[in-house]
Structure formats: C-alpha cells, structure tokens
C-alpha cells in the first residue's frame with residue numbers, strides 16, 4: 119500500500135519506528151553534548167552516523183544509486199518529522215541542510231565528473247558544503263537583484279561579489295554560488311550556479327556573523343575576489359540558476375517544514391508533560407483553563423500543519439512543483455511552531471528559557487525560519503498572486519475541486 123496523506127504504509131511505519139527508537143536511545147540523552155560541537159561531540163556524532171550507516175538509515179533524501187536510502191519522498195517526509203524533533207539529529211542521518219539540498223541538485227544537474235568529485239564524498243559525509251546566494255547589499259527576498267558576477271575568460275569563470283549567510287561555509291569543501299552570468303538576458307535567465315572549492319584563491323571568509331548571539335553559528339560573510347574556477351564547474355545549464363534553485367528549494371522547504379513540525383510536536387510533548395507534573399494554586403497546571411486552551415489550540419494547529427505539509431509532499435511525489443502548497447506550508451508551519459514553542463516556554467516558567475530544556479534553541483531555530491528560505495511575507499505574496507490570477511481570469515481557486 120503506498121502512503122497517502124491520511125494512511126501510512128507498513129514500510130513507512132517501520133522506518134519511523136526505527137527513527138523513534140534511535141532518537142530515544144541516542145539523540146535525546148546526548149543532545150546537550152552533541153550541540154556543543156566540540157571534539158567529544160564530533161566523536162560521538164561519528165559513532166551515531168556509523169550506526170545509521172550500518173543499519174541502512176543513511177541519506178534518506180537520496181536515491182540508492184547516489185548512496186542514499188532510495189525511499190519515496192513521503193516516507194522520508196514522515197521520517198523527517200521525527201528526525202527534526204532534535205536540531206542535532208539530521209547530521210546523524212546524513213540529511214542536514216544545506217548539504218542535503220546541495221546533494222539533490224548535484225544529483226539532478228551535475229555532470230559525471232561533478233558527481234564523482236563532489237556528490238559522492240558529500241553523501242558519504244566525508245565533506246561538507248554551503249549554498250551561497252544571499253548578499254548583504256541587496257534584498258534576498260527578491261534575488262533577481264543579486265550582484266555577484268561571473269565572467270567567462272577562456273576556460274574559466276572569474277567570480278567577483280560578496281555573499282553572506284552562506285550557512286556552514288566555515289569547514290565546507292565547496293560552495294554552490296549563484297552568480298550573474300548573462301546580464302542582458304531576461305531577469306530569470308541571468309543567473310547560473312557555479313561550484314567553487316573553498317580552497318580556491320580569492321575565496322575569503324570576510325566576517326563571522328553572530329546569529330542570536332552565537333559566535334560559532336557558521337553563517338559567515340564571504341568575499342569572492344577574482345575567484346577563478348574551470349568552466350566545467352558550472353552546475354546545470356548556463357542561465358538556469360533560478361530554475362535549479364527552485365528544484366532545490368521546493369523539496370527543501372518540505373524538508374524544513376517536516377523538521378519544523380518535529381520541533382512543534384516536541385515542544386507540545388514537553389508542554390503537556392510539564393502541565394501534568396507542575397502544581398500551582400492548589401493543582402496541576404493542566405487543570406487551568408488557559409493551559410488547556412493552549413494544549414487544544416496547539417494540537418489542532420500542529421495536525422493542520424502536518425496534513426497541509428503531507429498534502430504538499432504528496433503533490434511533489436506525483437511530479438507536480440506544488441508552488442502554492444509549498445509557500446502555504448512554508449509560512450504556516452513555522453508560525454505554528456513558533457507559537458507552540460512559545461507557549462511551551464511559558465508553561466515551563468523560568469526553566470523554559472534555560473539550556474536545561476531544549477526549548478530556547480528550538481524557538482531560535484523556528485523564528486529564524488520565518489526569514490530564511492524566503493520571508494513569510496514573500497510566501498504569502500506567492501500564494502495570493504496565483505490565487506488572484508485565477509480570479510482575474512474569471513476562475514476560482516478551490517482546493518475542494520482537488521486541483
């Protein structure tokens with residue numbers, strides 16, 4: 119039986135059970151150690167990765183031929199919600215951003231040589247990567263304004279520009295860089311994606327950017343200063359940078375949404391557990407009506423967000439780009455997560471803002487996603503523009519017609 123939005127196949131159930139067991143046995147008890155990112159954390163992470171590799175739970179987003187699990191998109195979506203319950207877990211399964219999205223576009227658009235050199239070690243977890251698109255000088259929400267230029271000189275691309283928020287750039291082996299290659303083409307055909315090894319002369323980490331006050335957040339500013347790479351480092355066809363980005367961002371947003379849902383569900387569990395165990399004013403917090411309202415509202419919102427996300431995943435699985443559905447879930451799910459985590463923090467009182475519980479890190483992550491990968495407002499714009507287009511043409515937009 120294949121998965122549908124409301125029915126989960128036996129195979130998916132089995133895979134989700136494995137992930138749940140793994141999370142309970144290895145991730146939750148070691149979460150604080152793994153989050154530190156020091157030598158001990160790296161050693162432990164390697165051990166956890168080895169367990170998943172041995173058990174065939176490695177790179178669930180990739181096809182078998184590319185070194186992954188080769189499972190349907192929906193199965194991965196369900197698993198990813200459980201993996202996403204902890205911010206440190208995706209790495210243990212070899213499916214962390216931005217490597218997962220980069221691996222997907224290398225698989226879809228890379229040449230054999232690029233796959234051999236970059237994709238293989240990336241999927242194997244031997245190297246890391248970053249995705250270098252957003253720039254300090256122009257609006258990232260409207261990427262047609264990006265300024266980084268790549269000019270062809272003989273057999274080389276010469277790249278000049280400044281990027282920031284290239285997550286994971288410190289320690290990455292290569293960056294996939296969005297560059298303007300065809301300034302005279304129509305706006306959506308001006309850009310191309312180019313692979314830049316980070317040891318290329320002229321690739322300079324210019325500034326560490328502290329995100330939420332964290333010095334080692336690893337979203338630095340990068341100067342591309344006369345960076346020269348062979349023309350064979352072009353990823354996909356010239357001028358197709360945005361189309362490739364869309365291929366990356368579409369499924370990538372479902373991944374983000376599933377992981378964010380995982381955060382919401384975990385916050386919900388923590389909120390309810392605290393509500394039944396903490397007493398104030400003569401009884402458990404769970405007996406107070408305000409808390410009961412928060413529990414009921416959160417449960418409904420999480421399930422609505424889950425169903426919308428699975429519907430979008432199902433549409434992608436059927437070969438549709440699901441542009442409207444993806445934008446709908448991108449802003450809806452992160453706002454649900456922010457709201458549920460916020461309420462969970464409140465129910466925990468002072469404990470909620472400490473590192474004794476993971477809620478503060480979860481909140482920062484969910485709040486950031488209201489901006490990263492396209493701000494809420496832009497996704498609302500995408501949805502409403504498409505809907506309005508229909509009504510202008512005298513048609514309607516009605517999900518009841520199962521479009």
Ligand SMILES: Cc1cc2nc3c(=O)[nH]c(=O)nc-3n(C[C@H](O)[C@H](O)[C@H](O)COP(=O)(O)OP(=O)(O)OC[C@H]3O[C@@H](n4cnc5c(N)ncnc54)[C@H](O)[C@@H]3O)c2cc1C
Nearest residue numbers: 249250251252257258259283284285489490491492493495
């Ligand atoms: C932690 C983190 C990690 C990131 N990782 C990466 C990465 O790995 N690679 C990468 O390339 N980028 C990355 N980004 C960048 C991210 O994708 C951009 O921040 C995002 O696209 C928004 O661009 P901007 O910051 O330039 O905001 P701007 O484009 O300047 O927008 C600012 C605000 O303007 C408002 N706005 C914009 N357009 C509209 C509109 N049409 N209607 C109404 N309001 C609007 C929104 O409120 C928006 O938040 C990351 C960002 C963060 C915070």
